[in-house]
Amino acid sequence: xxxxxxxxxxxxxxxxxxxxxxxxxxxxxxxxxxxxxxxxxxxxxxxxxxxxxxxxxxxxxxxxxxxxxxxxxxxxxxxxxxxxxxxxxxxxxxxxxxxxxxxxxxxxxxxxxxxxxxxxxxxxxxxxxxxxxxxxxxxxxxxxxxxxxxxxxxxxxxxxxxxxxxxxxxxxxxxxxxxxxxxxxxxxxxxxxxxxxxxxxxxxxxxxxxxxxxxxxxxxxxxxxxxxxxxxxxxxxxxxxxxxxxxxxxxxxxxxxxxxxxxxxxxxxxxxxxxxxxxxxxxxxxxxxxxxxxxxxxxxxxxxxxxxxxxxxxxxxxxxxxxxxxxxxxxxxxxxxxxxxxxxxxxxxxxxxxxxxxxxxxxx
Amino acid sequence: xxxxxxxxxxxxxxxxxxxxxxxxxxxxxxxxxxxxxxxxxxxxxxxxxxxxxxxxxxxxxxxxxxxxxxxxxxxxxxxxxxxxxxxxxxxxxxxxxxxxxxxxxxxxxxxxxxxxxxxxxxxxxxxxxxxxxxxxxxxxxxxxxxxxxxxxxxxxxxxxxxxxxxxxxxxxxxxxxxxxxxxxxxxxxxxxxxxxxxxxxxxxxxxxxxxxxxxxxxxxxxxxxxxxxxxxxxxxxxxxxxxxxxxxxxxxxxxxxxxxxxxxxxxxxxxxxxxxxxxxxxxxxxxxxxxxxxxxxxxxxxxxxxxxxxxxxxxxxxxxxxxxxxxxxxxxxxxxxxxxxxxxxxxxxxxxxxxxxxxxxxxx
Numbered sequence: 026x027x028x029x030x031x032x033x034x035x036x037x038x039x040x041x042x043x044x045x046x047x048x049x050x051x052x053x054x055x056x057x058x059x060x061x062x063x064x065x066x067x068x069x070x071x072x073x074x075x076x077x078x079x080x081x082x083x084x085x086x087x088x089x090x091x092x093x094x095x096x097x098x099x100x101x102x103x104x105x106x107x108x109x110x111x112x113x114x115x116x117x118x119x120x121x122x123x124x125x126x127x128x129x130x131x132x133x134x135x136x137x138x139x140x141x142x143x144x145x146x147x148x149x150x151x152x153x154x155x156x157x158x159x160x161x162x163x164x165x166x167x168x169x170x171x172x173x174x175x176x177x178x179x180x181x182x183x184x185x186x187x188x189x190x191x192x193x194x195x196x197x198x199x200x201x202x203x204x205x206x207x208x209x210x211x212x213x214x215x216x217x218x219x220x221x222x223x224x225x226x227x228x229x230x231x232x233x234x235x236x237x238x239x240x241x242x243x244x245x246x247x248x249x250x251x252x253x254x255x256x257x258x259x260x261x262x263x264x265x266x267x268x269x270x271x272x273x274x275x276x277x278x279x280x281x282x283x284x285x286x287x288x289x290x291x292x293x294x295x296x297x298x299x300x301x302x303x304x305x306x307x308x309x310x311x312x313x314x315x316x317x318x319x320x321x322x323x324x325x326x327x328x329x330x331x332x333x334x335x336x337x338x339x340x341x342x343x344x345x346x347x348x349x350x351x352x353x354x355x356x357x358x359x360x361x362x363x364x365x366x367x368x369x370x371x372x373x374x375x376x377x378x379x380x381x382x383x384x385x386x387x388x389x
Numbered sequence: 390x391x392x393x394x395x396x397x398x399x400x401x402x403x404x405x406x407x408x409x410x411x412x413x414x415x416x417x418x419x420x421x422x423x424x425x426x427x428x429x430x431x432x433x434x435x436x437x438x439x440x441x442x443x444x445x446x447x448x449x450x451x452x453x454x455x456x457x458x459x460x461x462x463x464x465x466x467x468x469x470x471x472x473x474x475x476x477x478x479x480x481x482x483x484x485x486x487x488x489x490x491x492x493x494x495x496x497x498x499x500x501x502x503x504x505x506x507x508x509x510x511x512x513x514x515x516x517x518x519x520x521x522x523x524x525x526x527x528x529x530x531x532x533x534x535x536x537x538x539x540x541x542x543x544x545x546x547x548x549x550x551x552x553x554x555x556x557x558x559x560x561x562x563x564x565x566x567x568x569x570x571x572x573x574x575x576x577x578x579x580x581x582x583x584x585x586x587x588x589x590x591x592x593x594x595x596x597x598x599x600x601x602x603x604x605x606x607x608x609x610x611x612x613x614x615x616x617x618x619x620x621x622x623x624x625x626x627x628x629x630x631x632x633x634x635x636x637x638x639x640x641x642x643x644x645x646x647x648x649x650x651x652x653x654x655x656x657x658x659x660x661x662x663x664x665x666x667x668x669x670x671x672x673x674x675x676x677x678x679x680x681x682x683x684x685x686x687x688x689x690x691x692x693x694x695x696x697x698x699x700x701x702x703x704x705x706x707x708x709x710x711x712x713x714x715x716x717x718x719x720x721x722x723x724x725x726x727x728x729x730x731x732x733x734x735x736x737x738x739x740x741x742x743x744x745x746x747x748x749x750x751x752x753x
Contacts (some may be wrong), residue, residue: 099681100657103657104654104686109650121685129686131655132685132686134683285474290472291493293467321495321496322494324493
């Protein structure tokens with residue numbers, strides 16, 4: 026039972042930091058604020074749970090003695106992060122886990138491992154996708170709400186549609202829809218995944234491929250050396266299709282970065298609760314804002330325009346977030362007026378991973 | 390009166406940002422939250438005041454029409470910072486100051502320049518020092534308190550001592566003393582300078598030399614294109630000499646960065662209000678901390694030790710701040726016990742700019 030391993034410091038430190046970021050906030054129960062370290066002949070496993078999420082990260086290590094211990098997660102992560110030695114030995118000494126380098130010793134209290142509820146395994150595999158597509162999933166996650174009072178808007182709706190995986194996230198004021206190529210291993214998939222874990226997983230995943238796992242209650246993502254799962258959200262998700270109809274009153278093609286730069290410069294003139302206007306003209310979009318105290322601003326951006334002329338108004342941050350998702354690309358804005366008013370941003374030349382971003386213009 | 394200038398964007402933006410950083414916090418009076426722009430044949434001057442401080446920054450510009458206007462300082466600085474054009478034209482248009490680039494216009498409201506109290510000029514010159522010595526002045530400023538309730542501890546005591554300028558700052562728990570080579574232009578100088586402006590000036594000053602200005606009421610610093618002055622603090626400053634006596638019970642020579650690294654790694658184990666101990670032994674210092682919940686830690690750092698053995702304890706942040714002031718150098722710790730307990734950190738091989746840092750060890 027007396028765990029004793031030597032591990033490369035940097036890889037152990039990054040795993041501990043990843044685990045801490047995947048475990049939500051502050052726990053009253055010290056057992057849940059702790060991580061389970063398991064030394065096996067294959068290396069070191071770091072695991073944690075908040076009773077909903079289950080996280081298991083494996084890292085290479087030379088195991089001198091197998092064992093399993095429970096230690097406070099954040100102190101362990103902070104100590105590993107600060108170390109300057111290339112390797113660190115983790116060894117149980119009495120009631121402590123010692124972290125030893127040639128000239129230093131750091132000792133953390135051991136907690137009662139038997140009090141830990143255990144870390145659930147991920148449900149069965151349902152398919153796989155290229156890890157390079159995860160930034161698109163992160164964009165969809167970032168379009169959701171952080172307000173737990175309406176759980177459906179904190180989730181990403183993940184569905185299989187033929188050979189594509191369609192991800193939809195919305196906070197009611199904006200919506201992002203990604204359609205990604207996907208190697209399905211089941212006939213059907215329709216789940217509501219907490220957006221926060223999807224965003225964090227998109228940042229952490231490494232390697233070429235990530236595997237999706239799901240059953241009726243849980244969903245998981247795995248990649249080499251890591252497995253993360255959590256309870257599904259259970260709520261009816263709104264249908265996005267009416268916002269994605271092909272017709273539009275006006276279509277504008279514009280460089281996303283040029284428009285984003287103008288929005289960034291003009292937005293301070295919108296005041297605290299103001300709007301940024303896009304004035305669509307023959308061959309340009311004028312980005313405008315005015316506030317009685319701050320002054321007024323406008324900047325012109327070259328554009329190709331078809332259809333009616335009009336000038337939708339947006340909350341500056343939402344417009345900036347949407348354009349940031351298309352950095353480096355030329356986008357098309359499909360603008361609709363009246364009862365069906367909405368603005369859909371998409372790529373002019375979409376790659377295999379399609380992304381559409383729907384904004385609700387302010388009522389004029 | 391209708392100011393009209395074309396200025397290089399980056400230099401105007403950095404001047405506006407510097408001026409905003411030199412003006413304290415939030416103003417209820419919009420006139421004080423504004424800056425005075427003056428266009429002369431020589432260029433553009435940006436000036437501001439909070440009634441105590443006076444700031445004048447000059448930048449090159451092509452003046453099309455001379456003039457003087459008052460505009461909100463932060464909005465102007467933010468607009469200039471965001472611009473991506475190489476040059477910007479600042480021109481009065483009606484009741485607004487317009488900032489124009491080839492494809493954009495930003496307009497800020499003009500305020501009533503006559504309502505502005507004016508920006509005071511700096512008092513007469515008293516001497517000059519090499520700008521390269523300013524980081525030492527910044528260290529002294531950072532040893533002071535931010536608590537306005539005790540004004541003396543928010544100031545840096547600046548005195549002329551023969552051909553040296555001696556700067557002392559303390560918050561009662563620590564004290565930094567710098568002795569800098571100085572080209573005096575008066576016989577005597579003894580002033581208490583607000584530390585916050587000295588710290589900011591140390592960051593901003595450019596060029597080879599900075600000039601000090603002072604009279605009975607005010608103190609100022611100037612360098613090419615900039616002049617900053619403020620009201621002196623008026624309070625009796627404690628005498629530092631008793632903390633700097635040459636005798637010590639123990640002298641430790643150690644690499645400042647190695648000791649700082651150990652302090653950084655061990656400090657988390659000191660808990661929220663705990664101490665870091667330096668255990669002085671024959672040829673090493675053991676940095677130690679222990680907290681009942683977090684665990685315990687120790688790291689050894691090679692050192693040369695003369696005199697008695699003992700183990701002073703410090704507040705971790707104070708020890709870390711002090712060592713950071715000596716980055717890249719070998720330092721000597723002169724440790725005293727008993728009634729005269731104090732620890733003085735200095736360079737083993739001091740350059741022309743001497744720095745001594747006094748820490749009060751915790752009562753054992």
